[in-house]
Amino acid sequence: MTTDNTARAEPSFFEYKKHKGILAWILSTDHKRIGLLYLYSIMTFFIVGAILGLLMKLELIAPGKTIMEAKTYNGVFTLHGIIMIFLIVIPGLPAVFGNFMLPILIGAKDVAFPRLNLLSWYIYIFGAIVVLMSQFMSGGPPDTGWTFYAPYSFKTTTNMLPAVLGAFILGFSSILTGLNFIVTIHRMRAPGMTWLKMPLFPWALYGTAWIQLLATPIIGITLLMTVGERLFNIGFFDPALGGDPILYQHLFWIYSHPAVYVMILPAMGVISEILPTFAQKTIFGYKAIIFSTIAIAFVGYFVWGHHMFTSGMSGTALYVFSILTFLVAIPSGIKVFNWVSTIYKGSINLKTPFYWAVSFIFVFMIGGLTGLVLGALATNVHVHDTHFVVAHFHFIVFGGVGFAFMGAIHYWFPKMYGRMYDETWANMGWLIFFIGFLTLYLPMFYLGIAGMPRRYFDYLPQFHGGNIISSFGAIIMITGLLIIITNLVRSARMGPISTERNPWNGKTLEWTVESPPSLENFEEIPVIEKGPYEYE
Amino acid sequence: MYSADQLDASSFVEGVDRVFYIILGFSFIFLIVITVLIIVFMIKYRKSKHPKAVQIEGNTRLEIAWTIAAVILVLALFFIGWAGYKPMRNIPDDAMKITAMARMWQFNFMYENGKVTDSLVVPVGQAVELDLIALDVIHSLYIPAFRVKEDMVPGIEKNMWFRAQREGGYDIFCAEYCGLEHSFMNARVRVLSDSAFQSWYVDTTRVEISKDMLPWQAGYEILRKNGCVACHTSDGSKLVGPSYRGIYGHMAEVETGGQSREVIVDSLYIRNSIFNPNDDIVNGYNKGLMLSYEGLVSDEEIGLIIEYLRHISQ
Known part of the structure; x- marks a missing residue:
């Protein structure tokens, strides 16, 4: 990495190397290098996960066996889920952009515990290796789905133990990152940056960090109970041993539902950063957005039961979970109104990050509105465990986190690398990806309403039409993805140098430091007097 | 929501579909209004047309108004969903x-x-x-x-x-x-x-067997009706359980209570394998996947199944 540093007071963090070669990366406690370590690891896993997804869509292009056996298919959707959920969307935005940008956004030199930060990455890689080992050990790849539902996960002869242990280990990485961010935000804000002068991405990371810290131990304990049951025959969940399979579902979703907010809150934070910059306008309803972030983080703990409407909970529990699920939709709706009001009467700079941000709002609305169908009891019963649910959570998790991630990387790219990407290719990649995304997932809503259950290797002829369109969409989307990744990788190495501090005329602190930032980010720690998005 | 000729297939269809139409209808309107607004703003306020942004920090009245509207709306949708679901839990006494x-x-x-x-x-x-x-x-x-x-x-x-x-x-x-x-x-x-x-x-005959069927054909019919063929093939290929081909009258290596032994596959062995499938596990297969069919298959039917196994093992 070479950058033009004639005009710089301090060399960029890329230049600062305590060790040589790869050691400069894996021994560095610099939050920016750790952020990039996460970026490269996550992108690698993402490509693997996306290829697995594509294989599934190719299998489903026609009824009957197309390219693989049922056993392989079941292994593929399990691995696809585990990789995408535990290795990508849960760490995703906080680990990459949280690490790189959080200290700069609040005017700090690093996170509160830099070495703990590096340890989180090592735990992440260790967890990932354990998960992937399950694919190669005798017994065969696990075929339980990423949810590891009891008692099937005790009956299967495949390697579900390494997968479960891997997920358990990954949880610690998440907890440590959360803890680190909470302390960083409490203790290390620049002088004058009161809570209500803090930008919205740090606010979102703050809400997320609390969820990571408080909810992750529950899945840890649940997964340990599963290991204990499988190894020592302790009857927690398997009715054959006197356990209760519904207890497993409760414990699993008490974590895994808040985990959806671990994914989506930082995504909302990113959008709240991008829109003001490209509308050249202060965010509309700053306090309302903060309040809705906290409300989502809080209410999000109490809605896990909506994953279990057909599992046989009592009537009262059903109504309570249904009403709470509807309530958690309100703060999300408020955010959408605020974002749209933010671009109203702005001076909109139509650049790639802005396209990602507005298309985020579009796919997030579809994900959210179909969530209402799932939250309502009458309709939930019909579409639960069908392709409708698959489409819904891909719109939220992949649409939400994926589009925000792409927006974030195109937004902060010149800051991170001091180089610019090719805008024409970036826009074309976005358009193809967006069209492919809709073609891939919209037909799944139809398939679900028509009654096609999820995790189906084969299907009846009446579901053929929707599956053809969907598989075709997958091919378009992967094409778009290839264009985007090629453009970014190429530009990071040899794109035009862009050492301008503020290419988009943003108002938050990262735009006041050099591109790429120096080791300690700031020549002098700034004193904050204004709100984060004041354009006047 | 399903093909049109089945719109009254059960008494729940009307109530559930009404909830679908209300929520999806609301969703479409919401999605279209917001999307049109975004596109209009993108065109009307693009930099070249609107070089100076108008700074608006918020509008408390508007924000309170849309929060209240959202609360009322989601509570209404919850109620509709609940009302549509309620009949599903009230089982009539004469059912x-x-x-x-x-x-x-x-x-x-x-x-x-x-x-x-x-x-x-x-x-x-x-x-x-x-x-x-x-x-x-x-x-x-x-x-x-x-x-x-x-x-x-x-x-x-x-x-x-x-x-x-x-x-x-x-x-x-x-x-x-x-x-x-x-x-x-x-x-x-x-x-x-x-x-x-x-x-x-x-007509309480368990499996409808027509008179012109040979005993082995009837045996296959019983296997098919009981779902046995999902795990056991007739062509020698391996699924979750061993194939039926070429086993009857032959020796098989099985594990019984942790001990390996050789058994001859005869009527007694077949009968026991259907009623107590986990007693003897054929080498290369797993325990616990098959459950007993006692009470589901009669002795008479087992006789016909054996006819079939004998037929494809000749």
Whole structure:
């Protein structure tokens, strides 16, 4: 990495190397290098996960066996889920952009515990290796789905133990990152940056960090109970041993539902950063957005039961979970109104990050509105465990986190690398990806309403039409993805140098430091007097 | 929500579909209004047309107004969803009871007179209560045309009900992932007129065997009706369980109580393997996947099954 540093007071963090070669990366406690370590690891896993997804869509292009056996298919959707959920969307935005940008956004030199930060990455890689080992050990790849539902996960002869242990280990990485961010935000804000002068991405990371810290131990304990049951025959969940399979579902979703907010809150934070910059306008309803972030983080703990409407909970529990699920939709709706009001009467700079941000709002609305169908009891019963649910959570998790991630990387790219990407290719990649995304997932809503259950290797002829369109969409989307990744990788190495501090005329602190930032980010720690998005 | 000729397949369809139309209708309007606003703003306020942004920090009145509107709206949608669901939990007292049993990867239906079938046969217009039993892992009984679904959880007694309103045949799917053959675990509901149902119901022969069938053909019919062929092939290829081809009268290496031994596959062995499948495990296969068929298959039927095994082992 070479950058033009004639005009710089301090060399960029890329230049600062305590060790040589790869050691400069894996021994560095610099939050920016750790952020990039996460970026490269996550992108690698993402490509693997996306290829697995594509294989599934190719299998489903026609009824009957197309390219693989049922056993392989079941292994593929399990691995696809585990990789995408535990290795990508849960760490995703906080680990990459949280690490790189959080200290700069609040005017700090690093996170509160830099070495703990590096340890989180090592735990992440260790967890990932354990998960992937399950694919190669005798017994065969696990075929339980990423949810590891009891008692099937005790009956299967495949390697579900390494997968479960891997997920358990990954949880610690998440907890440590959360803890680190909470302390960083409490203790290390620049002088004058009161809570209500803090930008919205740090606010979102703050809400997320609390969820990571408080909810992750529950899945840890649940997964340990599963290991204990499988190894020592302790009857927690398997009715054959006197356990209760519904207890497993409760414990699993008490974590895994808040985990959806671990994914989506930082995504909302990113959008709240991008829109003001490209509308050249202060965010509309700053306090309302903060309040809705906290409300989502809080209410999000109490809605896990909506994953279990057909599992046989009592009537009262059903109504309570249904009403709470509807309530958690309100703060999300408020955010959408605020974002749209933010671009109203702005001076909109139509650049790639802005396209990602507005298309985020579009796919997030579809994900959210179909969530209402799932939250309502009458309709939930019909579409639960069908392709409708698959489409819904891909719109939220992949649409939400994926589009925000792409927006974030195109937004902060010149800051991170001091180089610019090719805008024409970036826009074309976005358009193809967006069209492919809709073609891939919209037909799944139809398939679900028509009654096609999820995790189906084969299907009846009446579901053929929707599956053809969907598989075709997958091919378009992967094409778009290839264009985007090629453009970014190429530009990071040899794109035009862009050492301008503020290419988009943003108002938050990262735009006041050099591109790429120096080791300690700031020549002098700034004193904050204004709100984060004041354009006047 | 389903194909048009099935819109009145069960008494729940109308209520559930109404909720679908209301929520989806609202969603479309919301989505279109917001999307049009975004596109209009993007065109009207683009930099070249609107070089100076107007700074607006917020509008308390507007924000309170849309928060209240959102609260009222979601509570209304909750209520509609609840009202549409309520009848599904109120099982009428006169409902006809049928036990639905699920195992990997097959449904069976047991009637009060002892009749056992692999497809669910019900009279039109009559409330039917299904008592749900799962023998191994969680399954879920899903009849899309009726808008009903309920998980079948091992160790927990559960039920569901519906009233079919139109004669015809409908799909049953297993909606909860249950392993290798999950996507093949489906069955049919046959809704018959009252008189047709009665004459079907009184005929308690378990498997309908026509007179011109040879005994081995009848044996295969029994295997098929009981879902055995989902795990055991007739062509020698290996699935979850051993193939039927070439085993009868031959030696097999099995594990019995942890000890390896050789047995000859004869009538006694076959009978015991159907009633106590986990006693002897053929080498290379796993324990615990097959459950006992005692009470589901009669001795007479086992005789016919053996005829079939003998036939394809010659």
